[in-house]
Amino acid sequence: MDRKEEILLISGVNVRKCMRCGKCSGTCPNYDEMEYHPHQFVYMVESGNIEPLLKSESLYKCLSCFACVERCPRDVEPAKIIEAVRLSAIRQKGANHIKAENVPELIDEDTPQQLLMSVFRKYSK
Amino acid sequence: MHRIGVFVCHCGTNIAATVDVKAVAEAVREETGVVFSADYQYMCSEAGQTLVQDTIREQRLTGVVVCSCSPRMHEATFRKAAAKAGLNSYMVEIANIREQCSWIHKDMVSGTEKAIILARAAIAKVMLNTPLTPGKTPVTKRALVIGGGIAGIQTALDIAEAGFDVDIVEKQPTIGGKMTQIDKTFPTLDCASCILTPKMVDCAQNEKIHIYSYSEVESVTGFVGNFTAKIKRKARFVDEKKCTGCGECVEKCPMKKVPNEFNLGLDNRKAIYIPFAQAVPKVATIDANYCLMKKNGKCGLCSKVCGAGAINYDQQDEIIEEKYGAIVAATGYNPIKIDKFDEFAYSQSPDVITSLELERLMNAAGPSNGTLVRPSYLSKQDDHEAHPKTIVFVQCVGSRSTECRKGSKEYCSKICCMYTAKHAMLIREKYPDTDVYVFYIDVRTPGKLFDEFYRRAVEQYGVHYIKGMVGKVSPRADGKLDVQGSDLISNEQLHVTADLVVLATAIEPDKTARSIGTMLTASMDTNDFFTEAHPKLRPVESPTAGVFLSGVCQGPKDIPETVTQASACAAKVVGLLVKDELTGNPCVAHSDELMCNGCSACEKVCPYGAITYSDKEFRQPDRTVAIRRVASVNPAVCQGCGACTVACPSGAMDLNGFSNSQIMAEVDAVCR
Amino acid sequence: MVYSYFPGCTLKSKATELDRKARLCAAALGFELEEIENWQCCGGVYPMAKDEIATKLSSVRALADAKAHDRPLLTLCSACHNVIKQVNNDMLKDADIRTRANNYLQLDEPYGGETKVVHYLEVLRDEVGFDALKKAVKNPLKGRKVAAYYGCLLLRPGAVMAMDDPENPSIMEDLIKAMGADPVVYPQRNECCGGYLSLDDKEAVAKRRNKIVKSAADFGCDCIITACPLCMYNLAKNDCDVPVLYFTELLAQALGVE
Incomplete structure (x- = not known):
């Protein structure tokens, strides 16, 4: 199974449904923090150009806020594609984006448990 | 042999x-x-x-x-x-x-x-077929056109021109339809009213055309050449024959706060009203939902001022019955409701409007007398500058969408690319200090002089076309609108501070189309557009004989296309009405009276009312005479659907050309 | 009415006020929260991957427990609500996930999405009713201008969460009205606070925070309410000095149950 197939399987998304309107990137609240934007994730996965995505910090900038999923006129669910690419990256050996030993310096007294749980779910396998 | x-x-x-x-x-x-x-x-x-x-x-x-x-x-x-x-x-x-x-x-x-x-x-x-000879039925030389928009008007005018009587049934108080609300028409930019109202007047003056305004078709029976329609003339509480359309009643009516549907609720009208100055017929109508006299019996001002004595608060709905040889569906369209697309903030800001609302705002007879102003200024919700300096158009709102939102349409609404280019151009022409942005997915302009028109908007008028889609419109506390969208060419997210946002809203068939389709037994697609007898070769006929299609009720189309189709439809109607008689379908049902037990099962299932029962004398085996109730089929009315043959418990009903024995022989052959 | 209650990790530690006041208000309004025994953390974020079930199991256990008691499952934290409601939808609609989760868990009775998942706010609206709630208010919050912050988790995906219109919600505004205060509607109320980015990209979250709080402040709010401890953490220390409260804190004030 190649990377594209793996990502399609993890996401359950049919990228062919995309009509290239760009509404996902028009609606993304974290657009400016991303090198590759939601519509590019969909397009690049469809065209099999996945390596640049796997190496990009953009993987860790998606907020999973589902704005793109809610507003996509073709029901493509870009957030699920981004999540699948991220999983494909962090499931590799030693590829965890956040390591437990680095966490203490990043938290403060108010940090909710929920944040740590979410971060480990999103950034580590 | x-x-x-x-x-x-x-x-x-x-x-x-x-x-x-x-x-x-x-x-x-x-x-x-x-x-x-x-x-x-x-x-x-x-x-x-x-x-x-x-x-x-x-x-x-x-x-x-x-x-x-x-x-x-x-x-x-x-x-x-x-x-x-x-x-x-x-x-x-x-x-x-x-x-x-x-x-x-x-x-x-x-x-x-x-x-x-x-x-x-x-x-x-x-092997079991028998030679059949079709019967002949006469043709009623009169057509019914359901819907009095530009499609219905053109079809009616052409049928009348060929010398046949035609009735237009329009549910609104006036004919004219959506085109009356449109300001200018692409690609020539002539005034819609200036080209439409003469046609409306032609309808009114043509002695072959009869307009039933404020009326609805209640039921249709019969078949090609021989339809009977019941038309409900809704009570307008004004005698059409007496009313001169002087408008005195409207002037005096104290009930001022009725949302004006002609201006899409952007202003108000009175409880008694004439939709607009060029209405046909130019007759007042009382809106019983708001009229003080109708609601609590206190007022009567309009009656007092009417010199013609036309006001009649006791008027009742009236049902009339008429025979027709052909029926035309010209039921038109409406913009979809966009309250489920509120990332564009339509229900959160008065300054987010649909394109049809913009037509009214730009029209000389509209709520702002043709001066383009922000609706929130118009409704005095704020006192910021009246004129919008930055306007954003959003294309494909509700069109080309999967069923993920309520009301969204999978099809392209077809007219939006062109009317948006028109709006953008007209605004830049009249108000050159205005910045106009158009967010688009594709610009679709197939049509004579259409792409040239769009290019003119870009090249001559400097409209900013941005390939991308708006993701969110945020109404700000200072009355401005933050428009966030993608610019796919520069791979950027754009933020435009706008004063007005215009949504190119998807169009859908009028809500009445479905019930009219059922009445006419005319098939429809899943979007409630009428289906053609053949999508390429018989595009203006319904598969139901004698039913014809005109305008957007068959699929999205602009005015030139609508008029073309309306005339084509008229040609087909005339082709039918010109015949003195029609060759019928001999594959109709018949009842074997000796086997019929008079149970009425067939009569109950017949959708055409072709079966009647009567008492007949039969000689019994013992030579006595008995009277039995038996079914008989009117071959002129029967359409050969076969429902009765299935319902009949005794096997007395049979269908010519599709007899029970023929079908069993086919089944036997398949199973052999 | 008794609800199986899933408090979630943060409500037992940093967000105790969200939990404590919710219980006090429930008692005052006549419904009961019975905490699920041995509940486990929902994971904080809905696991979207189709090829794994481990991350969904804690939700399924809680859902199955509520089903065993024949009660709806109530949540308070937006994140728990989002995760559990979405997992429940998977168990109902995705045969593959349902089969694999049940094969692993070996529950007494297979779980197939039968439990109704409700948010505390939905109970206030649909069971108690805002009219009844209004009558129960002892200290109307007269003159208070309250901006509801929904964030993303309560509303999206709209088809699954089905709590309110995801683009123009009203459930919290109606609650604010019922408490006697004036709701402040502002466009950023359903845009993400920055969520879990606040661990390693605090700058990006600061941008989100300022945009949201400024949008609410521009419309003249004097406080913001939320149902989510992470939203609270991300929005609380803002440049506009707008206080951020859990909606249950305001409700407890209004009902006079403190």
């Missing part, structure tokens, strides 16, 4: 690629009754038809089976060919080995096997 000929068509490769046509012809040659069997490349071609005709004569055929496409496609062709060769038309049967076989099977083996089975079934059936 049966002498059956079987003709197997290749349909080019449509059939021959998946069905071994020679093997089919070979296999059926040995069937009982078959004296001739052959295959040919295109059986429907002139040479193919000649082959059928020559064989009928040479082989003295008593029956013909053509293995080809659907009977809906070419049954009539082969029946006509057989008749010319002296064989009764109804001795021809079609085995559908294309739609029901080659197109749905992938491998030659199963395709061929099924084609042979279908051919055998048709042979078994044709």
